[in-house]
Amino acid sequence: MTLVRLGELLVDVDELHRWRLVAEFLEEYRWEAVGSRRRLLDDEPAATGDEHWDVFLAALAEHLAARDGSAGPPWAEQRSLDRFWFPFNTRAARVDAVVHTPAAFRRRGVYVAPGELEVA
Template sequence: MFLGLLTPLGEELLFRGVVANALLRYGPVVGVVGSDLVFALYHGINSVLPGAFFIGLVTAELFRRTGSVWPSVVVHVVVNLPAPLISVLAGLGLHVAQADLAPPAWVDARVLRRAWFPAELAIHRADALAWAPAAFRKHGVYLSVHDLAAA
């Protein structure tokens, strides 16, 4: 509930209600793009940055056109609601991967018997479950951006 509902409310009140409002006096481009850059960088320089940048542009423009923060809050809530479900599914995937279950007989011999995660942190493993390239996942290898940056 916190991530899906309360976080978007707080972020939109801060980034649209305060930051965008302050920057819009310098023009629509400065207001929309400026508040969007602050919003995206607030989410960190990681795999979330492009999505945060896009959603920030949409919500900032919505705020500019409507003059209200509530349409932006609704968009942000819709974007964030799947996050808890994805976290649960990623945790379930980790549990299944660590259960050391034998693959079905029809699986190609080139597929690993257990999923391989080079990452040690659970959050990086969850990131790898969500973002590993399909060609790697097909063979049981889950690499995240953090694994590639470390190499």
């Protein structure tokens, strides 16, 4: 699954299903050969209809590219939020996210703990 396809699937579904789709993408990404992973991130996903998720996809692209030793795709640079977003908005989740959010997410205003990105 590419990030473009993930973005398409995130349109008009509830939050629970969105996280399941993210988990599925991460699982497929993990099994892809490192040398071919970049092609899954390079093309810019269309808007999902939710700015939070549009920015999340940009952060995810940069985060995964960095883990594989490369820069994020150029399209991801322009996406960020004006207000912080905590996708998992409980007191404990917020504390964990404030302390441990990966840089690609933090600089865009998306606060998500790394464990939420390792669901697969």
